[in-house]
Amino acid sequence: MRIAVGLLSALVLASAVHAAKRPPPQDPFPTADRLMEWIKDYRYEPEPDKLPAAVLAMRRLGLVKDIEAAGVFVGFAAGVIGANPDKAEKLVTGMFPMPPEDQAFIIKVVAYSGLPDWKGLLGRFVERMPARKVMLEQYLYGDGKTLYELPLESGMTPIDTLWGNYFATGAPQPIERVITALAWAAEKEDLGKLSAGGMAKWTVASNGARDRELLDVYRVQEAVQTEDIKKQLKEVISAAELFETQKIRKDALAAIDDLKRKGPIKKSTWWTWAAGAAPTAVGLACVTASALGQVEFGLPCIVGGALTTWGAKQYGTP
Secondary structure, eight states: OHHHHHHHHHHHHHHHHHHHHSOOTTOSOOSHHHHHHHHHHTTTSOOGGGHHHHHHHHHHTTSSSSGGGOHHHHHHHHHHHHTOTTTHHHHHHTTOSOOGGGHHHHHHHHHTSOOTTHHHHHHTTGGGOGGGHHHHHHHHHSOOOOGGGSOGGGOSHHHHHHHHHHHHHOOSHHHHHHHHGGGGTTOSSOHHHHHHHHHHHHHHHHHHTTOHHHHHHHHHHHHHSOHHHHHHHHHHHHHHHHTOTHHHHHHHHHHHHHHHHHOOOOHHHHHHHHHSSSOHHHHHHSOGGGGGTOHHHHHHHHHTSOHHHHHHHHHSOO
16 A cells, blocks of 8 residues: 555656656747747847746746856846846746746846846845845855856856847847957967857857848957957858857867967966866857757757867867
């Protein structure tokens, strides 16, 4: 009898877990493909009221479990909220209930939104996130950084987040910020900066090949940037125009391997990258660029919830 009851309990629990993973009826994002297509096209036809449903889908698909690997989704949600200040509180409210382990997503989304009173908005949700007290205090009263304060050399997350912000807004500012990292594409000592520069160059080229509006932004930036960035932008624009972006990826990986082999390596940023959630290879290959038109390429690394593992396996070597 006890065995029967135990089996029944296990079946009920398994059924409940399975049901939790199923999309609710009339869910606008029943699959990862649908969600990514919506993100890809959002800036052309904004539908901010669907953001809470999109965030629910992100959670159901396991896309925000690892907040360090969820930069594109954090940046996207932040961009939607920032572009709709009159709806911001309603949109954030719609993301609840959210389990404590996923609430870092909401905190970062609000902090990165760019709203003038983002701290006031975040403060209105403190009581709903008691388990995130330390993180909340860091952003409300400490040194929690906003989107444009994130150091680009600290890992792949800042660049991913900036791209997500662009997908939501179509604004040039996040792209201009990414472009500044091109100054490090030829770095000779600091592996963190070289990795960020290589990742930036690859995403800028790959996205530019699929988004002609981005090429216009690049050309404007080419005229006003420093000489070292201009040189990199010329290569990016040429590669995007000719659809030869794979060479940029291979060159970036080769430069990273060469610096690792020859040194010297500045440990200040090298250890940040080495200890982070995402190896360099992921940033250079399993990139947010895929959301602009290569969904079939992007989904394996994003939806699996193992962004770093998949990317490292596929692109761990040039």
